[in-house]
Amino acid sequence: MRELAEGRCRGLHARLGLGAQRSQAFPGVCGHAPTLGTAADIPGRDRDRADDCRLREDERAEHRHHERRADSVRAETRSSDLSVKGRKLATDCLLNWRLIVSQTDDSLSIDLTTGVRLASHYFPRIVDEELDAALSRAGAVLIEGPKASGKTATAKRRANSVVHIDTDPAVSAQMAVDPSLVLEGEAPRLLDEWQLQPRLWDAVRREVDERSRRGQFILTGSTAPASSARRHSGAGRFARLRMRTMTLAESADGNAAVSLRRLLSGEAPRHGAAPLGFDGLLTRMAVGGWPSAVGLPVKDALASNRDYVDTVIDVDIDSAGRSRDPLRVRRLMQALARSTGTEVSISTLARDEATLSRDAVREYMDALSRIFVIEDQPAWSAHLRSSATLRKEPKRHFCDPSVAVALLGADATALRRDLSFTGQLFESQVVHDLRVLAQPLGGEVYHARDSAGREVDAVIQLPDGHWAGFEVKLGAAAETVDAAAASLREFAANVDGTRADSPVLTVITGTGPSYQRADGVNVVALPSLGM
Structure with missing residues (x-):
């Protein structure tokens, strides 16, 4: 929880262009106090609407101290004409007391000493x-x-x-x-x-x-x-x-230092270590990108996710046409959870849930899709230079990887013990974030595997016919990245490109720096990826 909170604070600083320094006055979760620059230092998209911010504190002396601090933030906010998003990011990092951000119809009250969000707040979305x-x-x-x-x-x-x-x-x-x-x-x-x-x-x-x-x-x-x-x-x-759940960047678990838009235009990524460590990443995948979960203690967030699953099984799925047996729905969803991020077939799912026929599994899957709990990743269609053919089975994903974690009764500790499954879950998280980030560009996210075994975990197809390939690796070790880059180049060399002979190829890792290799393949840590 501490690492997740520290990562969010660093992400907030980075997204607003704030400096991070230790402050004796604010010895909160991470000890980072924001240093606001001039209007030119603040990203242009964060210069729209600004209101005011005010602080509330019971102890008079501490209140006066923090009021002076808030006045400084407020002055910078008004002079720089920050948007709601910018104002929220600026004030979110003032630590160790309850901060109230006034907006049109929302307020945020947060105690970052405990990491608990005390009232609802709107998180800007892509x-x-x-x-x-x-x-x-x-x-x-x-x-x-x-x-x-x-x-x-x-x-x-x-x-x-x-x-x-x-x-x-x-x-x-x-x-x-x-x-x-x-x-x-x-x-x-x-x-x-x-x-x-x-x-x-x-x-x-x-x-x-x-x-x-x-x-x-x-x-x-x-x-x-x-x-x-x-x-x-x-x-x-x-x-x-x-609309999907939040990406790592949207929930401030990432810093959006690497732009997918610029990456797809050919710009080389360049950023240091990812803002979220391995344990923080596991916790974030277990907690999920639900807006209501941001700031909750991890235990409460996991319990909320289990409640969500129960509601889907007992109530929501029936809104997609007719009543269904909750026990069968649960067993089918658990089978899907074990196979998240894979091309598991309807026949295999029917064998896992022995009481359902293949037709019944299809009907249940259709119902889960209609309530947006699952979202398949379709197979890509492209011409290959060789005689190999592309497979057509979709990959299976939940609307958020945390749903799979909740269905299996797992948490970050369990994910650390089963890194094979965690790798599947991480791929699902990457596909989720790529979908959100590619949507404003008109991009669709596919996967590709040919009959010769060559594969790409994710393909973004743009409206103009250009495409980009992504290999997903939870680890960032040199040998892991080397193998992923070689796989990408091999696959790309076999695609008969008529409009995009030089696709952007990227290895997405869970941690580490973001950079471009000598062979032209990009390496980007997911917590560093944004719009």
Whole structure:
């Protein structure tokens, strides 16, 4: 927990461009006190909206001391015109007392001496800018993803009015009279968990047509409705976004020192040791990227993940069409957990869960996919120079690697004892983060394995036809990286590239520095990777 907290603090400093120094006045978890620079020192994306920050402390003398410190931060914040994100990152590192960050509708209260987050706070997400862009081009935006991934919190920050379809008692009566009544409210209007009233889809479509204006509605959903619920596609009216749990960079467990965007453009990575050590990485994979878990004691976060799994099995999966046997669902999910990050087949899963036929396994898997608990990594399709063919079986992943950990009753200690499984889990974490980071670029994440045994753990395919290959290695030893780089070069040499003869090749490691090798293959530690 200490290493994870220290890593988050270093990540916050680095993301805002702050210096890190020991401070006798703030001997908290890591002892880092932020040193704010001038406006030119702060990243441009963090110079938007700024409000104020204030401190609360019971002891008067200590309060006066910290108030002076807060005044300094506040002055720098206003003069530099920091965004909410920048202000949060600046203040998050003031240690050893309870810090309150005032915002439009959120507050953060955190005691970094214990590492406990005492109140809810919005963590800026990569999808924020995607949502802004979507609202500027479409009449309505659909955000889908697993429960507790932060969809509602993200949407609320852009919405001017909100209706919670799952809890508002007036919704059912309004729908019975006229669905358009639910749409009344200042735009953008958020319809949270809209799929519980499927008729809203067509109502929104018609209203968008009538208004002929962009940015009118945001729809969030944690269950993909049946195809019959969407009689009209919404083409030209709806923009669609997929939201996942947080990447290491988003949860401040990483420092985003290496940009995937620049990496894919050919820029060589250059960064020292990763901000998160091996044990911290294992803890982060066990805890997961759930916004509500950030700052929780590890024991509580693991218990929360087990509660999440229980809810999926006992309640949520039934929202995808019909009731299912919870014991069979659990056994199937545990079989998936043991095979996370692999190409385990439906037949193998049916053998592991002996009471389900292959057709039943497919149906259960479809239900888990519809509630966004699992997300397969499809096989890549490309022309090869040799006679070898690419396999078509997808790799299996949960929406967050922590789900697999919870299903198996594991924790960071158990992961350290079984490094083979931890390697699978780390690959799943890498694929998760690559998906989030590639989405704003229009990239899709695949995997590739040919009939001759050559493989790439992850392939990012960009809209212009260019692609990038990634090998995933939990360790960062020289011999491990050498073997991974050789495998990447061998695979790339066999791809018949018509538009991208020189793909970007990268080995993703769990720890260590980020750099470019003499052979042109990049090496990047996952905790250093960002947008």
